[in-house]
Amino acid sequence: MSANRRRSKSESPSLDKIAKCAIGVDLGSTNLRVGLVRDDGKILRLLRGRAVQNGSQGAGSSVHQLASLVREVLASPEASAVSLDGLGIGVGGQVNRQGEIVGTNGPRHQHWETVPFRRLAEQELLNVLPVRVDNDSKVAAWGEYLFGAGRGTDCMICLTIGTGVGGGIVLNGKLLHGASGLAGHLGFVSVDMHGPRCPSGVVGCVERYASGAAMTSAAREALRSGRKSEALDLAQGNIDAVTSPMIFEAARHGDSLAKETVRDAAYALGVAIATLLHVFDPDVVVVGGGVAEQGDVFLDPVRRTVEEFSMLNFAGTPIKAAELGNLAGVVGAAALYW
DSSP: OHHHHHHHHHHSOOGGGSEEEEEEEEEOSSEEEEEEEETTSOEEEEEEEEOOOOOGGGHHHHHHHHHHHHHHHHTSHHHHTEEEEEEEEEESSEEOTTSOEEEOSSOTTOOOOOBOHHHHHHHHTTTSSOEEEEEHHHHHHHHHHHHSTTTTOSOEEEEEESSSEEEEEEETTEEOOOSSSOTTOGGGOBSOTTSOBOTTSOBTBTHHHHSHHHHHHHHHHHHHTTOOOHHHHHTTTOGGGOOHHHHHHHHHTTOHHHHHHHHHHHHHHHHHHHHHHHHHOOSEEEEESTTGGGTHHHHHHHHHHHHHHSOTTTTTOOEEEOSSGGGHHHHHHHGGGO
16 A cells, blocks of 8 residues: 555656746847756757748748747657746847837838737747747846846846847846837947947947947958958958957957957947946846957956946946856746746
């Protein structure tokens, strides 16, 4: 009798022993990642694919593609052993509270058809899971807040520095969305009132100075004017092949033009961060993305600029490198449920 009871207990685990999970999707312009994520941030299953360009006309293809990988995750042995809260999706562009993509960060007067992304995803998956959709940089920030460099804090600002500049803001433990859901487009903080107007209509935005694309553009322009740089040697003499990783590598070797390019980008980002410190008073600023992953060669001049431009009580705010790398979006999208 007692043996039967013991066997029955082992064969029927209580529900509180079943892991609580969600599926997270990071849909970028070129890469698609889908993960089964436990509520402690651990990824139990991860699938990768090539993303369809996420224009308004291509939304159906994007949804179909990610739904195919989601179904593959749902059919996995890992998914059968867990309790699923839902599906979270991070996508580029301006995403409102209804999970609709209402615009891009491209040309200001570009026509854009609103994409009901959340509804399309629910329909594609036959409503087997609830779906939440948010901006990709914001969900990456949420992942860093819960499980990365921002864990244990109440207020955090996260900037992602890649081809462009994105970000997210967490205040008192909640991801900031704003009136319509569009808060957190930190790349459009203006750092130069006399600077050029970006395609989105913002004058002197930090994305025009501190992004990987901005650094590459500045270095190439200097090279075309006759400046010399090791970065050009790394690109085998082809100016159009110079990239931001080449610029950083040359900067580490003491190359004058490369160091100048990195310094200017770090200066612009530092000015933007100083402004954000005065507005939001965070516990920490987290910097992620491909450019930020270059480490202290970039973050040290950012810190010096922040210290120079901040009021005394803000100058000591820690500025940390992100910890989750390119998986922050997957983890953060799943964590929209927690």
